[in-house]
Structure formats: C-alpha cells, structure tokens
Amino acid sequence: MTKPLAHIRNFAIIAHIDHGKSTLADRLIQTCGGLEEREMKEQVLDSMDIERERGITIKAQTVRLAYKAKDGIEYQLNLMDTPGHVDFSYEVSRSLASCEGSLLVVDSTQGVEAQTLANVYQALENDHEIIPVINKVDLPAAMPEEVAKEVEDVIGLPAADAVFCSGKSGIGIGELLEAIVRKLPPPLEGDETKPLKALLVDSWYDSYLGVVILVRVIDGTLKKGMRIQFLNTRAVRDIDRVGMFTPKPVLIDELGPGEMGFITASIKDISETQVGDTITEEKRQCTERLPGFKPSVPMVFCSLFPVDAKQFEDLRDALGRLKLNDASLHYEPENSQALGLGFRCGFLGLLHMEIIQERLEREYDLDLIPTAPSVVYHIYKTNGEKMELYNPVDMPDVVRIDHIEEPWIKATILTPDEYLGGLLQLCEERRGEQITLTYAGHRAMMEYYLPLNEIVFDFYDRLKSISKGYASFDYEIYGYRESDLVKMEIKVNGEPVDALAMIVWRKNAEKRGRQLCERLKELIPRQMFKIAVQAAIGGKIIAAEHISALRKDVTAKCYGGDVTRKRKLLEKQKKGKAKMRQYGNVDIPQSAFINALKMGDDK
C-alpha cells in the first residue's frame, strides 16, 4: 500500500557550505529510527571516500523516514541532503525541482552567507515552502536571535517561524520534525489511477545493483516487472527492483504518487538514463512530459589525456560512469597534436574539476595529464569568423585575430567587515569592477564584476585565506566582454608544454610567467642537462629560469657481478617513465605540471 498524499512530505535541506546539513540529516535519521544506533556515524549520508576525507557533501542523497507525529499519524518523509559548495549547485537545483519544501539551515555562529542566499532564491523559484533552521545553537558563540533577525532582514522570511536547533546535540529536533509535517505542504497533485508519470531525479552506478535510478513518482504506480519507457531517450526496460533508502537500500513492492525511491532495470547503456527525463509505462503512456531540469552550464574547462594512450577507452568509460552520477560534468573527445586523444571536460568550478580528476585516478585507476584550467573565449577573426576557444593550444595565430572576448561574472561576496579591505584589494587586483557595497550589521556585501579567468585559478582560496575562512562567495555568469588577452606558452628547453599553455591578460602576463617559471624551477628535478624554463608570448620570452645540470650522477663500482642487477634496475626505471613527459631532451614528472598550476600568487 502506498501512502496517501496528505501523509507524505518531500523536502530538501539546503545551506551554505558547512552549516550542518548532513549532521542535521543524521539526527533526523536517528530520531526516526532509520538506522540502528550501531550503524550511525557522523554525516552518514556522505558515503563516498572523497566526501568523508574532505568533510563535504558532493552528491545529494535521498532518504525515506517514517515519522509518527503528535497528531498520531505516521508520515513518510523524503529528505534530500544537498551539497553546500557552489561547484555542486547542480545537485541542489535538481533536488529542489524534485520536492515541495526546504529546510534552510543557517549556522547560528556564522549567519547568512552567499550560498544561503543563492539557495533561497532557487527554492523560491521552485515555489517551495521554506522553514528557516537556525543551527548549531549548542555552540557558545551561537547568536540564534541575531541570526534569526538577519534571516528576516536579509532574506525576508518571518523569523517567528524559525526553528532553533543543533544537529550535533539534538536540541530542537523534535520541534523541527513537527514543523516539517505542519508547515511543509504534501505533494500537490498525484493520481494513482492515471498512467505512470515519474521524474528521473538522479542515477549512478552501484557495483552490486548496477545502474540505480532515483525517481519521484507524480501519477500512477511503479511496480517490479513493469515495462517502462524513458520518454526522452525512448529506451524501454523492465523494472527488476523497486526500493527505497533508509539510508540502507531496502526493496519494496511499489512506489505510488508523491513517493520517492529507486528502481533498477538492467540498464547497460548509461546514455539511456538522462536526469530530468520522464518515466512512464510502455503500454499505457502519460500524455505529457515533465519539464525536466535546466541543463547545467560548465564554467571551467580543461582537457584530460591518458598518460598511456591505451587507456583512452578506459577514460571514456570512466567519464561515462561519472557523468551518470554527476549530470553537471560535460565532456567530448578531443584530439591534440601534442597530447594525443583525450577529452575536453567542462566543470562547474575548480573544486568540481579537482574532484573529478581525483575520482578518475582513484576509482578508475587512470593516469591523467590535465591541461591548465581555462574558460571559453570568443575569438573574432579578421576574416569575420567567430570561434569558441576551449584549449589555449588551439588559439589561432595573432595576425588572424581581430579581437578576443572573455566571460565575466557577477560576484557576490559576504564578509565580516574587518576583512573588507583585503577583499576589496583582491578584487581590484583581479581586474574587478565594483557594482555595490552594502552593510548589514557587521557584515558587508560586495558585488563585483570580475573576469571568470581571474577566478578560475585560486580566487576562492585567496578569498578564504584573506578572510580567515569567514567570507563567502557566489557568482553567476554576466556576459562576454572584449579584453586584451594573449596566449602565454611555457617552454622547457625550447619546447612548448601544451599542458601549461594559458590565456592571460596582457598586463599580468609577465608576472604570471615569472611565477610559473620560478615554481617549475622548484618542481623539476635536476638532470644531466641544463634545463631552461621559459614563458613566452608569441615567440618573445618574457620570463626564464634555469635549472643547472646535476654535477655528478655515476655509480662508483660496477663489475661483472652487478650487471644483471643494474640492468634490471634500468628496465624498471623504464616502466616508471610512463609518468614522465619528455620535452626536448628532458624528462619531467607529470606531478610537476599539476603542482605548478596549483600555485597561488603568494609571491
């Protein structure tokens, strides 16, 4: 038996990064008995290794809880924990589009931050009912009243409705659960007798279950054995399992209107599952499609090449699987003269890029050569053509370029006012143009136009270090503008290193070139040759460093008995060489390039 709509509540937990969403989810799960005491651990929904190591949520997770409310009714709660970091906002937007209410969590020691605002606006766009949750009230530094007032002033949600609680200690959890059933609406529509209509919310690959699909049923009922069709991809499949997460996967008989859960259908080809697709019954189809999700727009691009060309197909498979799990990842094959076959990938931000690279290397055991992160430039050529430039290596010859445009963003920064000076300076250095500067209590809100190029590298890290972690940052794409940009190449012993080519603002080129050369000097080991590291623009050297040759590198004793051992050592080194790139006559470990790009502008 499925639940009547009136007894179902579907909601997302949204907040700025680290405000305690996942910890709050822990308490809700625990209070409703979703897991036994011994199965409980902190941020239990952050199940990926990478999430646990970094202490952040990357994937949204959905859990079904049974809550017996004070009115005596047992409600079905479908809770969606979402990530807080901007780079994973696509997870948030899809979750919001799949449910009717939100818990807006605000850390009572931090107050409203950039992502708090961004998420509230998205929730409102989805017509959500919102409960403000003032969290971490157990902390001595908590200022729940002030923060509640801030929610009222800055966001415009009535503070009287706010629930004060602590996901850590459990204060206020009972009250929050009551608020959820009383204030959040049940699913609006839903008719059991109509043809099946369900939303494909998410999908991923599970080593036991295969491809798992998370669904939200609108009309009709999903049952095991039913033959379903995906309306966009036209694929037809038989359902072999229906289940829910408690958060453990538990098989059930069916999913009715308003409910959320998962299905598996022996899907082999991952391109059959598209998030936002409408699922219906093959023989009794629904008449209209669901609006689906807005596609994500990648902001940062880099190309990934396998170190070993034989791994190209493995890389394709791995990207396919990650894409299944992360709809905001974009990729297409690319053929570089220097690096061979690879993929140009689009990400929502640098952290997203880093996570994907790390997952590819860890979960799929691939050795990759990433190129420097870049944004998409518009190049207007003298012959009237316009081209989109993703990889700096492909930049046409300067004489064929009329002008170049680069993407700008509108950035919103919220900060305690003591760090304002430093942050204003940072924005100025990064070519920022101030739009507004306003104050709310001790906090300042800065709005700036900034070239995305300047954000891509290390802006976020700098912002965090200047503000000791207190400032928050959010941005949206503003548009393209003409700029004086040049392609800077890094050469090692005269040979350009494709992976380090980058587009820079002409006035910054020399500084950037110098930093990069200095950094490489530290990172490239001395060899038998002297190595020249140069930064060049259009053939003109703008910065250079030299790495002197090893003075001495020779084995003192070598007689008949040593030959075999020494030969085997050489043969082993040959294998290790796969991780090296050869430039002219020098071998450079791949890690040197990656680390060179991670530099800040501290020097």
Add this chain to the structure above:
Amino acid sequence: MPGGLFAVYVHWPFCLSKCPYCDFNSHVSAAVDHDAWRRAFENGIARTAALTPGRTVTSVFFGGGTPSLMEPRTVETVLEAIARHWTLDRRAEVTLEANPTSVEAGRFADFAAAGVNRVSLGIQALNDTDLAFLGRTHSAEEALDAIAIAKRSFPRSSFDLIYARPGQTVRSWQDELQQALDLAAGHLSLYQLTIEQGTRFATLHARGAFEMPDDDTAGALFETTREHLAAAGMPAYEISNHARPGQESLHNLTYWRYGDYAGIGPGAHGRLTIDGRKLATRGHRAPAIWLPRALSEDGHGDHVPEEVSPQEQATEILMMGLRLAEGVPLSRFESETGKPLHEWIDARKIDALRGEDLLSPEKETLRATDSGMQRLDGILKYLLG
C-alpha cells in the same frame, strides 16, 4: 667468443669482520672447512668448463670477501683445476684481493708461489681516523707495510681507496692522493663512498649519524681525482680505475668489454657465450646453500642459467662499455647484438648527448666525454631507461 678474452672469477665469501659500508656477498664465519671449499671450487670449475670446452683462460680473479684468508693451497688447487679443464694462458693475469693486515701480508709469498701474479689491496684510507670510521681492522702503518710487501712479492699490484668520505675536503683528498701516487705500482682503484642498502652505514646515515658530501662536493672530488691522476700519468681507464698505460686490469676490462667470464662460488655471476647464445649464470648467494650443492654428485651450486636477449645484451654492453675511457667500438656492438646502434637507440638521443658534450662526436665509437663520465647514470637512463 672462443679465441677472445675469457676470464674466471672465483668468489671467497668470508671476512674477519663485516665493514659497515660493504654490501658484497661476504660473511663472518667462525669455522671454514677449507678442504670442502677446495673440492667445491674444483667441482664448479669442472661443471662450467663442460659447458664451455676448449677456451683459453686469459685471467683469473680471486675476489671476496677476503680471498687473502684462503689457504694458499686452495688458490693452487683452483689454478690447477682451471688449467686442467680449460687451457690457462701462460701470460694469464691472476689477481687476488687482499686485506692489508700483517697476518695476510705474511702469506703473500705463498700466494705468489701458488700462481698469483697480481694483488689488489683494500687499503681504503691512509689515515687512522678515516680507517676507524670505515670500520677497518688495519692501521695506516700496516697498510704501508702491506703495500711494500706486495710490491716485493708480486710483479703487479694495486690498491683501493674510498673517497668522498664525510667531511672530506678537496684539499685533504689531494694530499692523500699524492701520497697514494707515491706508493702506487701502476694501478689504483679509487671509489667514491656509496651508501648501499642493507648496510650498517645505510642505517646510521638514515638516522643522521653522519652527513655525506653533497653532489657538488662529490663532483669536485671526482674531478680533482681525474685531473690529478691524469697529470701524474695514471689516467682513469674506467670510472674508478686508474693505471699507467699497459697496467690496466685485464680481468676487469673483460667485464667492461663484455667478454665472456665464468663465475665460480657463492653469488658469483658469469656470462657465457654458448652456441651463439649468451647465458647468464649465478651461484646461490648463501655459502651454506652453495657449498653442499656444489659438493653433491649430481647437483651444482648455480641457479638455472638465464638467456640474455639481444636487447638485454645491447643494454649490458653499453652499461659496461661506456664506463671505459675507450668507449664502445660500434663495429663490435653491431656484431654482438646483430644490429647497428641506431636500431636499438633513437639516433636523436645520441645526437642530443653529443650536442651537450656528454658523448664525444667520434663516429666509430660511442664514448663518454669527461663531463659525460660524471653523469653516466643519467646518460644510461636517458638512452636505455
């Protein structure tokens, strides 16, 4: 190659004490059954000779361990066995490694009578402080005596020094080198101290008990050594070996020229060309395993020989040959590996090394220049790795 150089290496695996830097197959043993070792060596020689009949042995080398602890009778027996199973060239170079304690120096005459005509002394340092640091049991004075006795007892002699010791300066090493030159009889082996894995020094060094000279200092010491000895008429004919022209060690040259050699004894390696195939032989390392096997009727103390492929031979020829001042004649390289150099190694790499003055520009020979010699490991890694 029948007709060419053919060397026989005999390994004596025992020492009176283990030096802290040494990773040779050497063991301290309370009791050594000399009779058993004699018979085992004879067996080893008979078995190896059966694989390579008809060769003329051009050199024999008793290495260790400390072969000066062998009974002179054993040396004699071994040489007789070699002469019996192969042909021992009348002019063959017969070298024995010796430690310079008074006990051992006392037996030099007996070794000479047994057939040894060249001795290589492990002097290591010419001052007592450094000898103590190196864990040697002899004094500088004993060393001088041993050198003198050796010169009297054998037609040819050489001694080893270890340099690039912690704290050593170019100045102090130059003085010590000059002293060595004054004592030398035409041949010197000068090794830079290397911290080998699994030695006492490796542990001490890892714990920070002493600091090794940095690359630049070690490089400067190496350069000084080459310059100083070349000026004195004893140029380096190999990375660490110096000789007055004509006084080179024929036995070791055989290794570096990739000639055939038989290895007899625990841990001894061999390279034997049999029916056009190159075989690598290897004795079991542990004396306690090698000895009973070598003594048994049917078995022997060696591992199953492995064939060295042409590719591997190419690697070994260059690894060994580039250590020599004379380099590798390309005609020999081609006839041994069956293909010209550029079929094995990208010609652009060779050109790059020549361009950097690490290899000499000669067309008939692949030869490291002075600065190439110093970076030979890097060159080999670049060419072969």
